[in-house]
Amino acid sequence: xxxxxxxxxxxxxxxxxxxxxxxxxxxxxxxxxxxxxxxxxxxxxxxxxxxxxxxxxxxxxxxxxxxxxxxxxxxxxxxxxxxxxxxxxxxxxxxxxxxxxxxxxxxxxxxxxxxxxxxxxxxxxxxxxxxxxxxxxxxxxxxxxxxxxxxxxxxxxxxxxxxxxxxxxxxxxxxxxxxxxxxxxxxxxxxxxxxxxxxxxxxxxxxxxxxxxxxxxxxxxxxxxxxxxxxxxxxxxxxxxxxxxxxxxxxxxxxxxxxxxxxxxxx
Amino acid sequence: xxxxxxxxxxxxxxxxxxxxxxxxxxxxxxxxxxxxxxxxxxxxxxxxxxxxxxxxxxxxxxxxxxxxxxxxxxxxxxxxxxxxxxxxxxxxxxxxxxxxxxxxxxxxxxxxxxxxxxxxxxxxxxxxxxxxxxxxxxxxxxxxxxxxxxxxxxxxxxxxxxxxxxxxxxxxxxxxxxxxxxxxxxxxxxxxxxxxxxxxxxxxxxxxxxxxxxxxxxxxxxxxxxxxxxxxxxxxxxxxxxxxxxxxxxxxxxxxxxxxxxxxxxxxxxxxxxxxxxxxxxxxxxxxxxxxxxxxxxxxxxxxxxxxxxxxxxxxxxxxxxxxxxxxxxxxxxxxxxxxxx
Numbered sequence: 081x082x083x084x085x086x087x088x089x090x091x092x093x094x095x096x097x098x099x100x101x102x103x104x105x106x107x108x109x110x111x112x113x114x115x116x117x118x119x120x121x122x123x124x125x126x127x128x129x130x131x132x133x134x135x136x137x138x139x140x141x142x143x144x145x146x147x148x149x150x151x152x153x154x155x156x157x158x159x160x161x162x163x164x165x166x167x168x169x170x171x172x173x174x175x176x177x178x179x180x181x182x183x184x185x186x187x188x189x190x191x192x193x194x195x196x197x198x199x200x201x202x203x204x205x206x207x208x209x210x211x212x213x214x215x216x217x218x219x220x221x222x223x224x225x226x227x228x229x230x231x232x233x234x235x236x237x238x239x240x241x242x243x244x245x246x247x248x249x250x251x252x253x254x255x256x257x258x259x260x261x262x263x264x265x266x267x268x269x270x271x272x273x274x275x276x277x278x279x280x281x282x283x284x285x286x287x288x289x290x291x292x293x294x295x296x297x298x299x300x301x302x303x304x305x306x307x308x309x310x311x312x313x314x315x316x317x318x319x320x321x322x323x324x325x326x327x328x329x330x331x332x333x334x335x336x337x338x339x340x341x342x343x344x345x346x347x
Numbered sequence: 348x349x350x351x352x353x354x355x356x357x358x359x360x361x362x363x364x365x366x367x368x369x370x371x372x373x374x375x376x377x378x379x380x381x382x383x384x385x386x387x388x389x390x391x392x393x394x395x396x397x398x399x400x401x402x403x404x405x406x407x408x409x410x411x412x413x414x415x416x417x418x419x420x421x422x423x424x425x426x427x428x429x430x431x432x433x434x435x436x437x438x439x440x441x442x443x444x445x446x447x448x449x450x451x452x453x454x455x456x457x458x459x460x461x462x463x464x465x466x467x468x469x470x471x472x473x474x475x476x477x478x479x480x481x482x483x484x485x486x487x488x489x490x491x492x493x494x495x496x497x498x499x500x501x502x503x504x505x506x507x508x509x510x511x512x513x514x515x516x517x518x519x520x521x522x523x524x525x526x527x528x529x530x531x532x533x534x535x536x537x538x539x540x541x542x543x544x545x546x547x548x549x550x551x552x553x554x555x556x557x558x559x560x561x562x563x564x565x566x567x568x569x570x571x572x573x574x575x576x577x578x579x580x581x582x583x584x585x586x587x588x589x590x591x592x593x594x595x596x597x598x599x600x601x602x603x604x605x606x607x608x609x610x611x612x613x614x615x616x617x618x619x620x621x622x623x624x625x626x627x628x629x630x631x632x633x634x635x636x637x638x639x640x641x642x643x644x645x646x647x648x649x650x651x652x653x654x655x656x657x658x659x660x661x662x663x664x665x666x667x668x669x670x671x672x673x674x675x676x677x678x679x680x681x682x683x684x685x686x687x688x689x
Contacts, residue, residue: 298672
């Protein structure tokens with residue numbers, strides 16, 4: 081951590097960045113995002129197992145962008161979110177400084193997106209055992225059981241859209257659910273409205289999800305909605321051999337047409 | 348109507364039989380139910396569905412009078428025009444909320460002030476009339492509780508028709524607070540027993556006072572342009588979690604949903620924290636960035652409501668802080684306001 085703090089301080093002192101986005105101490109033992117502008121305050125930066133928020137979401141926030149060039153403390157999911165955002169032309173390498181953090185919390189200097197790609201490429205990126213077990217459990221369910229499982233989970237949804245706000249890849253200024261002429265998705269937080277919203281969200285993130293799991297962390301009703309997009313990671317990998325957030329110039333399976341795409345589903 | 352409090356005892360075994368009796372009397376019972384790792388309000392089918400292992404439910408009890416979805420009318424469109432059918436709100440079922448914490452019970456006063464301010468909202472008022480609140484004092488609290496900083500306390504009878512406090516022997520001290528509570532007691536007096544001298548104070552949680560709400564209210568006057576709003580809300584991610592779990596947030600949206608020629612008009616929860624909330628048709632948004640929405644949230648509760656409705660828009664339950672994905676902590680932000688210069 082000291083290396084990271086030192087680097088953050090250096091960047092701010094030399095005016096190479098306007099703000100360092102990182103993790104700081106939150107309330108009641110939680111961690112929270114901090115936005116450091118003052119080089120003398122870089123000792124606020126922390127890292128522990130509570131630092132689960134995907135900070136990459138702040139790279140799209142207007143008020144943060146106004147603070148000048150951004151440096152961001154990047155754990156593996158943050159790095160991967162950055163590469164998806166870069167692939168979608170949200171910014172280029174020179175727009176930000178990536179302060180890498182290994183899973184053990186060690187500072188990893190990363191000069192550009194190429195270095196981020198190389199760092200990630202050397203890792204074996206897999207889901208946690210707990211998430212893998214849950215996905216297998218859901219996949220083993222009959223169609224009816226699976227339907228009932230999700231219906232029960234979605235019945236808790238209050239449509240606060242914390243899942244959307246927490247996701248670094250849900251950065252649209254105007255979401256489909258906010259259109260009412262025509263109304264694509266029922267607005268009410270009832271059985272139909274909740275199911276349509278969660279399916280739509282999952283489909284928009286399909287093949288883009290970088291498994292940070294922050295959507296489920298953010299959900300005040302404890303819906304394990306990350307399992308939907310995690311399942312789609314498997315589907316996309318099996319059908320197209322693609323894993324999101326590993327390259328800064330990826331073409332996503334569901335948004336790019338290729339002449340050799342499988343068309344077996346058409347029959 | 349507040350009456351002189353009358354005390355009774357509700358034996359622990361009578362508590363369950365009372366709940367089951369209410370259900371068999373066709374009353375709807377809303378109470379804390381365990382659902383996975385969380386405890387939330389739900390309509391129960393039997394007393395055994397209820398749990399007492401909670402500090403606070405995730406959501407507030409406001410849905411009793413202000414449900415997340417309220418059907419206002421249904422309509423059918425045809426070549427000749429539209430036919431509208433109103434919803435009959437005159438035959439709502441009786442609802443009993445059990446286990447509402449004093450902060451939750453108190454939340455109905457703030458909601459009522461909003462819904463009867465310049466126009467008496469018929470639906471809210473009728474739902475509230477049909478609701479009996481059986482509160483439950485708090486024996487435990489956590490870091491996020493601050494009722495004592497906003498005029499409440501863990502054994503407050505405000506807002507409850509009957510307030511229960513679990514005593515050392517496991518039985519409940521029942522304080523009959525309102526006329527509605529008296530009527531309830533008269534109908535179910537067989538479940539209650541006379542109470543001797545019982546002091547509940549030693550059974551209550553110790554909720555430390557974090558700030559003086561009167562000072563906050565007077566300080567906020569003239570604080571509109573402060574930079575503190577942007578500083579505090581930089582990490583706010585702009586979801587509606589705080590508003591939807593809040594016992595006093597009353598904003599709503601009206602949406603039509605139709606399938607072919609038939610449709611319904613719905614009143615749905617909305618939040619001033621969402622960017623769409625103030626977006627005009629022209630594309631202009633008077634609250635363009637999150638800091639302006641955060642300012643609105645705080646000023647509405649701690650300045651506009653006390654000023655216009657003579658009631659604070661916060662009961663100190665701390666649900667917003669617990670639910671916040673970005674750790675926006677209301678106690679910290681309000682305390683911090685007291686330290687900043689205008």
